[in-house]
Amino acid sequence: MSAGDIFLLSASIFVTVLAGWIVLYLITGREIFAEIPFAERISLAYLFGIGAITFEMFLLSFFNIGYMRSNILIPWVFPVALASARMLRRGNRGKEDTSPRALSRYRRQEAMRGPDILLAILIAMQVFYNFFRAIIKPIESYDAVAIYGLKAKIIYLAGGISGNFFQNLSGFFQGSHPDYPLFVPLSETWIYTFLGRFDDMFVKILFPLLYLAFLTVFYSVLKRITGTRRLALLFTFILATIKQFSDYATIGLSDLPLGIYFALGIMYIYLWMSEKEKTYFLKISALSLALCTWTKNEGVLLAFFGLVALLAYAVRNKPDVNTRSIFIYAAFVLAFIAAWRMFIFKQGIVNENFNVSMLGSGNFMSGLGKLPLIAYEFQKHIFGFKKWNIFWVLLLLVFFNGLRYAFSGNTKYITYILIMFLFGYTLVYMFSAVEIDFFLRKTWSRFLLHILPLAVFWTALMLYSVKKTEKA
Amino acid sequence: MKLKTIKIAVFAIWTVLWLNFLARDLFTKGGLSEYISLVSTDAEGKRAIVYGKKFYALLKLAKTRMAPLSSYGFRGIDDLSLDARRGIYYLYPYMKTENPDYVIACDVSGFGKEGFRRIAELDEGWFILKRE
Structure with missing residues (x-):
């Protein structure tokens, strides 16, 4: 690893963050610069930057534009100019409050005590360990080489998505799932293109960075909601150290990014529900749910759950909710879904594990017979601490002991989403034509990652509700 | 039971299990020796260790x-x-x-x-x- 390589890798990450920063600025405006902490903004910038660049690369392929560093960067000239002009036009409005009073308030809030420091150190240890584990090995796990790494290599060596890319995947590479959205392959291709060479060890830094960025946002949002650092740190620690979550931050699959973008989408809806005047929460949420559909096919189902929860909220709180903003939100997410779905449809590619043709009463009836096996697999994960520590047990205890909190306030919308997830994914298993034992064994531990970050967030909210009641 | 007590109990159980699984990966499953080998070799050597020499x-x-x-x-x-x-x-x-x-x-x-x-x-x- 030469100094030049490290410089280029750092530059690629910097450009990714810059792209995300511009996207964030353009969609939310200047308010967030005053109201969202810097660490949260920069983390969101990374998460959105990688999403925006990969989607741009996908769009470039429509115009047969090859992937060169300059080709990918040139389209950003216009957004950069637009953001700069907007920034200059608005002058200093919305700058952070740096008055002595504000600073003293900030410092008073920021004083960390022993347990906080301990939690922060433990989180840092896990984060460093994950970075180390990620970049010490090349891409090597099963799906990472068979699906994502392979596609990234093919695209990079071809200098773009060639006309016969999807047909070749179907014809020559069994199990490469041509229908999967291209978020992970294109993010790897982006790094290769920026580095100017194929290096499947360097590229893995993308994944612990996603993990770190999400943990930062997760902590920041929880702290904003609960007003207590301790609870926010405790649950960030819990999420960071769940073995399955931290392992998947090092290997290069799309399940972790999916769970991350989905959780982001719902967390910011939740924030918006509490402060509806801050429409940028809704915009951040819409972008996150859109990116959730761009990571994996299951993202469409998850985005649907998010939309249902949002619509339910809008209907129940009709006088307070701007219908137009909800409509734009839904249209934006649906447009993202349609872009990829229509493209895949045009290519004539279907998912062999689950597709619309499997939705029939015959499959439903035979699916009922699968329920005991599905339930057995579910309980294996709830009580198997190896991958999840005691998290699922904790979640169930919190749920049954706090039913009145689970179905009250704005928390209930997240509870509905967790329930929809359970039923939705169970139905997928019931309808799928894949041999159920094999399908469950190979997928359920990964599928749980799709809901895990949100489930941890929900658990923290529930405990916070108990705390509020205790205080009252 | 007070929430604070619950939080401390959860943290204690969680940390014990977390460290246990970490230690198991590193020492029982040979993760540590593999990491030592990976650190002390170049990119080719790393791939050889991962794929099998x-x-x-x-x-x-x-x-x-x-x-x-x-x-x-x-x-x-x-x-x-x-x-x-x-x-x-x-x-x-x-x-x-x-x-x-x-x-x-x-x-x-x-x-x-x-x-x-x-x-x-x-x-x-x-x-x-x-x-x-």
């Missing part, structure tokens, strides 16, 4: 001996195995096909194929055949 040596040999844009097949490893997936990934843009120009034989002593000749080998069981 012999298998990686054969893949590297295949890359140097196969003609550009030719096709290959594996013998001795299952089509859906992790080794096969790693091999297909590593060897791309060489393509794995049903009717290949080369056969990469992994740990299959005495294997031969009509119309093919041995062009390179690591030893008796690990070798490459080429269509004549």
Whole structure:
């Protein structure tokens, strides 16, 4: 690893963050610069930057534009100019409050005590360990080489998505799932293109960075909601150290990014529900749910759950909710879904594990017979601490002991989403034509990652509700 | 029970289990010794450790001996195995096909194929055949 390589890798990450920063600025405006902490903004910038660049690369392929560093960067000239002009036009409005009073308030809030420091150190240890584990090995796990790494290599060596890319995947590479959205392959291709060479060890830094960025946002949002650092740190620690979550931050699959973008989408809806005047929460949420559909096919189902929860909220709180903003939100997410779905449809590619043709009463009836096996697999994960520590047990205890909190306030919308997830994914298993034992064994531990970050967030909210009641 | 007590109890149980599984990965499952080997070697060495030294040596040999844009097949490893997936990934843009120009034989002593000749080998069981 030469100094030049490290410089280029750092530059690629910097450009990714810059792209995300511009996207964030353009969609939310200047308010967030005053109201969202810097660490949260920069983390969101990374998460959105990688999403925006990969989607741009996908769009470039429509115009047969090859992937060169300059080709990918040139389209950003216009957004950069637009953001700069907007920034200059608005002058200093919305700058952070740096008055002595504000600073003293900030410092008073920021004083960390022993347990906080301990939690922060433990989180840092896990984060460093994950970075180390990620970049010490090349891409090597099963799906990472068979699906994502392979596609990234093919695209990079071809200098773009060639006309016969999807047909070749179907014809020559069994199990490469041509229908999967291209978020992970294109993010790897982006790094290769920026580095100017194929290096499947360097590229893995993308994944612990996603993990770190999400943990930062997760902590920041929880702290904003609960007003207590301790609870926010405790649950960030819990999420960071769940073995399955931290392992998947090092290997290069799309399940972790999916769970991350989905959780982001719902967390910011939740924030918006509490402060509806801050429409940028809704915009951040819409972008996150859109990116959730761009990571994996299951993202469409998850985005649907998010939309249902949002619509339910809008209907129940009709006088307070701007219908137009909800409509734009839904249209934006649906447009993202349609872009990829229509493209895949045009290519004539279907998912062999689950597709619309499997939705029939015959499959439903035979699916009922699968329920005991599905339930057995579910309980294996709830009580198997190896991958999840005691998290699922904790979640169930919190749920049954706090039913009145689970179905009250704005928390209930997240509870509905967790329930929809359970039923939705169970139905997928019931309808799928894949041999159920094999399908469950190979997928359920990964599928749980799709809901895990949100489930941890929900658990923290529930405990916070108990705390509020205790205080009252 | 007070929330604070619950939080402390959860944290304590959680941390014990977390450290236990971490230690198990590092010490019982050999993670630590693997990391020490990985740290002390270059990129090629790292890939050899991950793929398995012999298998990686054969893949590297295949890359140097196969003609550009030719096709290959594996013998001795299952089509859906992790080794096969790693091999297909590593060897791309060489393509794995049903009717290949080369056969990469992994740990299959005495294997031969009509119309093919041995062009390179690591030893008796690990070798490459080429269509004549």
